[in-house]
Amino acid sequence: MTKKHIALVAHDNKKKELIEWSKSHRDSMLACEVFATGTTGRLLAEAIGMPVHRLQSGPLGGDQQIGALIAEGRIDALIFFWDPLAPLPHDPDIKALLRLAVVWNIPMACNRATADLLFSSPIFLDGYTRGVPDFTDYNNRPL
Numbered sequence: 001m002t003k004k005h006i007a008l009v010a011h012d013n014k015k016k017e018l019i020e021w022s023k024s025h026r027d028s029m030l031a032c033e034v035f036a037t038g039t040t041g042r043l044l045a046e047a048i049g050m051p052v053h054r055l056q057s058g059p060l061g062g063d064q065q066i067g068a069l070i071a072e073g074r075i076d077a078l079i080f081f082w083d084p085l086a087p088l089p090h091d092p093d094i095k096a097l098l099r100l101a102v103v104w105n106i107p108m109a110c111n112r113a114t115a116d117l118l119f120s121s122p123i124f125l126d127g128y129t130r131g132v133p134d135f136t137d138y139n140n141r142p143l
């Protein structure tokens with residue numbers, strides 16, 4: 001079975017929580033190909049001792065890079081612990097990433113409870129393969 005490609009992102013106030021979550025799912029994480037924004041990726045790699053594809057830091061374009069990977073059909077799930085209590089300078093990028101995860105119908109967990117559900121779901125672990133929605137009609141709509 002091909003490895004799941006998962007993207008992980010956490011805002012600063014949520015990094016500790018994401019790292020703790022990752023450690024508690026270390027075995028499942030090791031079975032995945034992991035992508036992450038810059039600082040999240042560094043902390044993850046240190047905490048669980050596994051290779052991480054590190055993109056730019058979020059405010060420098062990392063959210064957009066993950067969004068691009070989603071649009072290319074290269075990400076199976078997004079775990080994004082975003083901070084609901086702090087304004088951030090790159091809010092448009094954050095919204096864009098959340099939006100693309102919905103457009104491309106990939107599982108997205110924005111808190112620990114949902115991330116736990118995702119990683120314990122047989123649908124995700126065994127049966128789910130990332131879908132590439134057919135956007136032919138959209139791309140060819142008459143103008």
Ligand SMILES: O=C(CO)COP(=O)(O)O
Nearest residue numbers: 037038039040057058059
């Ligand atoms: O800001 C982020 C996502 O919006 C996360 O970026 P870092 O992982 O580099 O802190």
